[in-house]
Amino acid sequence: MKKAILITVLATLSLNFQLSAQATKKGNTPAKQVATGKSPAVAPALQVPVDPQLLEIGGESIMKSEFERVFRKNNRDSISTEASIKEYLDLYVNYKLKVKEAETLKLDTSEAFVNELSGYRKQLAQPYLTDKEVNDNLIKEAYERLKKDVRASHILLKLDANALPKDTVLVNNRILKIREAIMKGADFGKMAKDSSEDPSAAENRGDLGYFTGMQMVYPFETVAFNSKVGQVSMPVRTRFGYHLIKVMDTRDAQGEVHVEHIMIKIPKDANDSALKTEEAQINLAYAALKNGMPWDTAVSKYSEDKGSIKRGGELPWFGTGRMVPEFEKVAFAISKDGDYSQPVKTSYGWHIIRRIERRGIPTFDEKKSELKQMISRDSRNEASKMSMVNKIKAEYNYKETPKTKNEFLAILDSNLTNGEWDLNKADKFVSPLFTLTQNQKTTNFTQQDFAKYISTHQTKRTNMSYLIIGNEMYNDWVGDAVLAFEESRLDNKYPDFKNLMKEYRDGILLFDLTDKMVWSKAVKDTMGLQEFYSKNKNNYMWDERAQVVVYTCSNAKAAADLRKQLLKGKKSADQIVSDINKNTANAVSKREAIYSKNDELISSVEWKTGLSKDISSKDQLTIIDIKKVLDPEPKALEEAKGIITADFQTYLEKEWILSLKSKYPVEVKNEVLQTLWSK
Numbered sequence: 120m121k122k123a124i125l126i127t128v129l130a131t132l133s134l135n136f137q138l139s140a141q142a143t144k145k146g147n148t149p150a151k152q153v154a155t156g157k158s159p160a161v162a163p164a165l166q167v168p169v170d171p172q173l174l175e176i177g178g179e180s181i182m183k184s185e186f187e188r189v190f191r192k193n194n195r196d197s198i199s200t201e202a203s204i205k206e207y208l209d210l211y212v213n214y215k216l217k218v219k220e221a222e223t224l225k226l227d228t229s230e231a232f233v234n235e236l237s238g239y240r241k242q243l244a245q246p247y248l249t250d251k252e253v254n255d256n257l258i259k260e261a262y263e264r265l266k267k268d269v270r271a272s273h274i275l276l277k278l279d280a281n282a283l284p285k286d287t288v289l290v291n292n293r294i295l296k297i298r299e300a301i302m303k304g305a306d307f308g309k310m311a312k313d314s315s316e317d318p319s320a321a322e323n324r325g326d327l328g329y330f331t332g333m334q335m336v337y338p339f340e341t342v343a344f345n346s347k348v349g350q351v352s353m354p355v356r357t358r359f360g361y362h363l364i365k366v367m368d369t370r371d372a373q374g375e376v377h378v379e380h381i382m383i384k385i386p387k388d389a390n391d392s393a394l395k396t397e398e399a400q401i402n403l404a405y406a407a408l409k410n411g412m413p414w415d416t417a418v419s420k421y422s423e424d425k426g427s428i429k430r431g432g433e434l435p436w437f438g439t440g441r442m443v444p445e446f447e448k449v450a451f452a453i454s455k456d457g458d459y460s461q462p463v464k465t466s467y468g469w470h471i472i473r474r475i476e477r478r479g480i481p482t483f484d485e486k487k488s489e490l491k492q493m494i495s496r497d498s499r500n501e502a503s504k505m506s507m508v509n510k511i512k513a514e515y516n517y518k519e520t521p522k523t524k525n526e527f528l529a530i531l532d533s534n535l536t537n538g539e540w541d542l543n544k545a546d547k548f549v550s551p552l553f554t555l556t557q558n559q560k561t562t563n564f565t566q567q568d569f570a571k572y573i574s575t576h577q578t579k580r581t582n583m584s585y586l587i588i589g590n591e592m593y594n595d596w597v598g599d600a601v602l603a604f605e606e607s608r609l610d611n612k613y614p615d616f617k618n619l620m621k622e623y624r625d626g627i628l629l630f631d632l633t634d635k636m637v638w639s640k641a642v643k644d645t646m647g648l649q650e651f652y653s654k655n656k657n658n659y660m661w662d663e664r665a666q667v668v669v670y671t672c673s674n675a676k677a678a679a680d681l682r683k684q685l686l687k688g689k690k691s692a693d694q695i696v697s698d699i700n701k702n703t704a705n706a707v708s709k710r711e712a713i714y715s716k717n718d719e720l721i722s723s724v725e726w727k728t729g730l731s732k733d734i735s736s737k738d739q740l741t742i743i744d745i746k747k748v749l750d751p752e753p754k755a756l757e758e759a760k761g762i763i764t765a766d767f768q769t770y771l772e773k774e775w776i777l778s779l780k781s782k783y784p785v786e787v788k789n790e791v792l793q794t795l796w797s798k
Contacts, residue, residue, distance in 0.1 A: 264332025
């Protein structure tokens with residue numbers, strides 16, 4: 120058993136808490152619905168039921184509600200009977216005993232444990248720190264864009280994402296002048312060739328070909344998908360610089376196609392003679408296919424794409440914008456599965472393309488999970504983060520102090536551009552930069568907090584002013600601090616999150632200690648395993664078996680000759696097989712083994728020593744020579760080590776549980792337990 124399996128099992132429970140988290144964010148908790156009724160003004164007062172003690176383990180009280188919650192969560196589809204509840208209670212008690220022992224041993228204070236739990240907490244907290252509405256809208260927007268292909272050209276003037284304001288103004292003015300010239304009649308393609316700083320523009324005149332959603336950076340994609348054909352956009356800022364975008368065409372999305380190909384590579388800087396040789400080679404392959412050569416044979420004989428030859432030339436599924444335009448155009452133009460194209464030339468070489476299958480855009484439900492993952496890694500995810508930060512600021516009455524912010528920024532210097540700003544310069548700066556207030560309790564986020572953030576996050580960025588770096592880091596720090604503030608309160612705000620964190624905590628403790636006391640111990644304790652085997656070896660018995668020689672004959676004559684020679688008994692079996700194979704190569708093969716009586720190979724053979732009748736199967740004959748019938752006997756330790764080790768682990772766990780029950784007395788409140796099924 121591996122640790123990842125246990126944590127994965129626990130993680131599968133996260134769906135419910137995520138759904139609960141979103142409902143609770145909207146104020147739709149069951150408790151609130153009951154408490155408010157139809158009108159808050161007339162809501163009746165609720166009487167909170169007493170939560171009685173169900174268990175006491177080593178002096179620790181476990182309430183009925185805790186057990187009931189865990190039981191319901193893990194037994195949703197079963198009927199709660201006395202038997203099922205008692206059975207689960209036994210498992211639960213054993214679980215709690217192990218956790219109790221781990222706590223006594225202070226495993227929950229180790230650095231490794233704290234770091235591991237912290238990592239899981241960050242993952243589990245994400246649904247609570249994401250603006251679900253914004254995220255859902257981004258997913259829906261991305262899917263709608265996947266339904267459309269856009270062909271666009273662009274002109275790029277490069278600009279670092281963190282450029283100084285004066286440089287930003289200069290580049291913006293330059294690209295506005297280019298746009299002005301185009302609007303007055305200058306050719307977009309020529310302007311791209313002459314002015315664009317995209318290296319490919321010299322050849323493609325700015326033409327990017329067709330692309331679909333999630334293939335361009337978000338600001339570029341948004342303008343392209345929202346522009347009309349022929350329209351030249353205003354300057355668009357991305358992390359690459361400023362762009363002018365002109366949409367050349369739009370169409371319904373092509374979907375995806377699955378193809379295989381034969382490829383003849385064209386070497387770089389190939390001369391005319393080499394080009395003619397490569398073209399002649401692809402034409403030979405095409406002619407061979409036309410004359411009936413099987414596709415796989417042609418691939419094996421002609422293709423130079425080493426990565427796909429073993430798969431018959433098969434390539435992964437692809438859609439718009441994933442292949443060079445010449446290849447993509449031909450692949451999507453093939454009308455039927457199994458048809459192949461004429462030779463087509465690309466920048467990589469010559470190809471013959473054969474269609475395997477084509478499919479349309481997946482449904483939203485089929486694509487949703489993938490899009491969610493893609494967006495989480497994309498720049499557009501910042502929109503969701505910032506929306507959440509703003510909501511948290513509003514909830515906790517965020518108040519910034521501009522004066523103390525300006526005071527702090529004044530102590531920054533040019534060392535920040537080298538990532539070497541000295542934290543000691545902020546020794547005396549401890550005033551609040553902003554505050555968050557909850558339940559009339561105000562939390563200060565100080566100049567010293569920000570100074571420490573700079574010290575641990577600064578990097579070398581010599582292309583920027585230290586003041587710009589300082590302001591950017593300040594905004595990043597505020598966002599991170601606000602989210603961290605919210606994360607620290609998740610346990611109190613969302614019971615489901617608190618319960619799940621406890622499950623993960625206990626699960627990690629349980630794994631680490633059980634691994635030490637049971638799983639790894641059973642593998643490492645060779646003497647203990649041997650002793651366990653010696654006491655229990657009669658539980659691991661072989662059935663009746665036989666020592667057998669199996670002869671496989673390629674034809675009836677070889678089988679008859681073999682049987683005749685074996686019955687004479689004048690030569691050894693190996694010599695007989697060798698003599699027969701001299702006349703006809705591989706006519707007879709021989710192998711020796713021990714088989715159980717119910718083994719498929721000899722199940723139809725009479726269970727006694729001697730030669731069997733000929734057994735026909737798959738154009739060959741088999742003769743089985745039973746040399747000796749063996750009585751049932753215990754398996755050797757090595758012969759059944761897997762199942763013996765598993766049983767040894769079970770034994771170790773039972774013994775361990777007994778010792779824990781002795782160490783931590785267990786008391787069940789039966790009158791409370793009965794209420795779990797009597798109701």
